[in-house]
Amino acid sequence: MQRKDRLDRRAVAGVLGCCVLWGLNQVAAKAALNEIGPLWEAGLRSLGAAALVFAWSLARGLKLFERDGSLRGGLLAGSLFAAEFACIFIGLQYTTASRMVVFIYLSPFVVALGMPFIAASERLHARQVVGLVLAFGAVAWAFSEGFGHASGSGLQWFGDLLGLLSAVFWGGTTLAIRGTKLSQASAEKTLLYQLAISGAALTLAAIVVGEPAPLAWSWRLAGLLGFQTVIVSFASYLAWFWMIRHYPATRLASFTLATPLFGLLAGALLLGEPITLRLVVALVALAAGVVMVNK
Template identity: 40%
Template sequence: MDSRKSIDITAVGLMVGICLIWAFQPIGLKSTTVFAAPVLQIGLRSGIAAVCVFALVRLSGQSMELYGRTAGLGALAGLLFAAEFFAVGEALKHTSASHVVVFLYTAPIFAALCLHWKLPSERLAAVQWGGIGVAAVGIAFAFLAPQGGGGETAGNLGAMLWGDGLALLAGAGWGLTTVLIRTTRLSSIPATHVLFYQLAIAFVILTGAAVLAGETTFVPAPPLLLNIAFQALIVSFLSFLTWFWLLTKYRASQLGVFSFMTPVFGVLLGVLLLGEPLTPEFAIGTAGVLLGILIVSAYPWAERLLTAARGGVAQREPS
């Protein structure tokens, strides 16, 4: 029997806060690219957060497997995590932060598609297939009509499309990471261990990639230092640990419904803080993506509510 409870006001408040924090990720990276490359920043924040997570594990008296099959799976999860954020860092060079956050958060769609084929309990219903179709149309609309009559040059438009494609690839990488964790022994170990594997591997790969690409410029200006501290301590450490704690207390399907708030916040923050344009075409495409994610994520919750309601009506009917 599932001991996790339905969401309450505490869960709602924490999820709103987490989604707002996650929405700040690309905003902070985009606004500080003049001081350090996004990939280098993500690598550094991953290293700092990995140290914090490892210290937390040790202080709690737990032992972490650093070699063997579980560690190997953890390393694979770390590779996918690093690939996801490498794509995010590169995407931010070519497109807006609001575009990145929308395409990155297509991850639930990719995860749902893969889990449909991997786990019988995760088979998609017809309504969810419809939601995936709606999201696909939204993605296509945002891709095919990105300029909104703004008069961008062919070069700028090509760069934007390349950045959008990388952000979508990052969403696919996140979805595959979810599938790996859900379908292997990683699902049975403490979430802090999985998070450490991901952060540690990302630190090694992303900082290494920045060095190989010659993107090692680091201007220790206050905005950059504050952003790295925020990304490491608040985003990669505190918010992820809070998210994992919520998953141990509340039903995942209900929490997942709230993930659609992150791209909404991301678009609004990009417009308000970075002055990024919000074209009608991208707004329509974004609405399609968010509606599709909401349909796919909310369907299991809605189905359970309807089943419970029917059961309650049946019990009240006279025999």
């Protein structure tokens, strides 16, 4: 399939399906933290998904280790991917899944800001700059709530900050894929770089910082981690990186703004988390800003 300059129905359906799963993913990750440390959770899910991608590639006869110049980009993308999920899983200890999912999806802002340096055709115009300012202001306004209405630990602002950093790392991962030889690699190879490197790095970090190893497993923990590993990290990420390779990155990124809506609903329905008016207004303004950038 050749690269397209616009999104077709298959791409729209695919990215919205991913958004539903990613919204649920934050809830699953938050729920599992009662039984497993954040770095172990992030590392084990990446390693498990990496094994699935490797098996999938072997079954399809794909060549993963041929020299194609993608190693440098793969190491960069994998490192950014590891940093992103370290921020998410540690941050979920201090803030709610509903808030985390809103801050993570500042990522389209990062992609839109960085893409003109990679592809001149995606240079920003005046309306798009206004959209970026609106999106940034919305997130800053939502972030300020963490200082006045902190959660139980009193460090909600810290969890929110890690959510913002994860958005920067996710946007950086997308830019690394588009701006290096990874843009010409298969979706499977692109994903394997990120899962294998992040899995090894996060697991090593868990050991170094002395995070207790998950030795006792309940069916609940196995189900939550299985969902994150098989459905999210393997299936949905494989679809996402395939779409990045074949469709415009900025337009795909703008559609991911549906994810916070699903995340807010899932957090409220499944975890009983509060949804404040400020957070909802910030989400609407964030969506409006990024739509202005990508329309």
